Amino acid sequence: MSGSSSADDKIKAERILSFLEDTYGGISWWPGDTGEVMIGAILTQQTRWENVKKALALLKEKNLCSIAAIHTAAPEDIENAIRCTGFYRMKARRLIGLAAYVMETCGGIGCMETMPTKELRAGLLSVNGVGEETADSILCYGFCRPSFVIDAYTVRIAACAGIKTPRPGLKALFESVLPENTSVYRQAHARIVEYAKERCTSKRCEECRILALNG
DNA sequence: GACCAGGTCCTTG
DNA sequence: CAAGGACATGGT
Known part of the structure; x- marks a missing residue:
């Protein structure tokens, strides 16, 4: 004992x-490219995956299911597509913030792929709305990094x-x-x-x- | 109608 | 630091 x-x-x-x-x-689990995984990781916060799938489908219909598209989209268009995941106003803001970080601070997803995992994780965590679980989901399912x-x-x-x-x-x-x-x-x-x-x-x-x- | 869902941030004590 | 509230829709 x-x-x-x-x-x-x-x-x-x-x-x-x-x-x-x-x-x-x-x-x-989690098919889809890196950008879609990042979007899904935000959308699934406190939300059933079934609803996230619906939102991802709507985003795809509107050609908004990529980080680059989110970066330039009207917040209202994003909100309308993701409403069924709940917290949609806040999640739209988080998606936009994440896209801004990826596109402007990092210079795109491609640049992030060459970053060391530790650095990449810290960078993701610096984005408002990206906590430990979201960051690790993105690392593990989006960037193929061993982060549980x-x-x-x-x-x-x-x-x-x-x-x-x-x-x-x-x-x-x-x-x-x-x-x-x-x-x-x-x-x-x-x-x-x-x-x-x-x-x-x-x-x-x-x-x-x-x-x-x-x- | 109550209760919960693959969180995170902000405010209080 | 711990605890509590806000964010919001959809299914059981």
């Missing part, structure tokens, strides 16, 4: 991840599993028990979301706890 809680948390995380891999196998995404589902599963590491440390915890590989991170995150949506719906689900305890 006196072992380091960090080591204990690692074992629990490993058991959860291993169970999810056996249960769900390979999952493909911690979202509400991951936090919930970790809590149910009895993992004691506080939220700010979860990213490092999960990264420490996985090979540093973008595809591995993507799949692990996708499985966590799928599992949480269908099985870990209560805030203290027994299944996660047992899983983390026994493997």
Whole structure:
């Protein structure tokens, strides 16, 4: 009972991840180019992905589904297309701010691709409306960087599993028990979301706890 | 009608 | 720093 809680948390995380891999196998997620991933990452904040898909389709119809297009579009046109994702006024502002950062500060997506991950992450976080989860989603799914995404589902599963590491440390915890590989991170995150949506719906689900305890 | 959804920022104590 | 509120629409 006196072992380091960090080591204990690692074992629990490993058991959860291993169970999810056996249960769900390979999952493909977030198709689309880098710009679309960036837009989707903002739109999905506090929002179901089904609604985000509708908004992305509307943006495509209007040829607004790219960072360059968002950069020059009328805010009202963006708002109208993304209304179904909620918080649409604020999200339109965030999209415009992100596009301005990409196009003006960075000089386009192409320039960002050559930036070191650490620097790229810091730059994204400097944009208003881009927090840790959004930045990591963009890095992992948009720029193919091994940056593990911690979202509400991951936090919930970790809590149910009895993992004691506080939220700010979860990213490092999960990264420490996985090979540093973008595809591995993507799949692990996708499985966590799928599992949480269908099985870990209560805030203290027994299944996660047992899983983390026994493997 | 209440409650929640793949967050983030800003304001208070 | 922790806690609370604002942002807003759509589905159960």
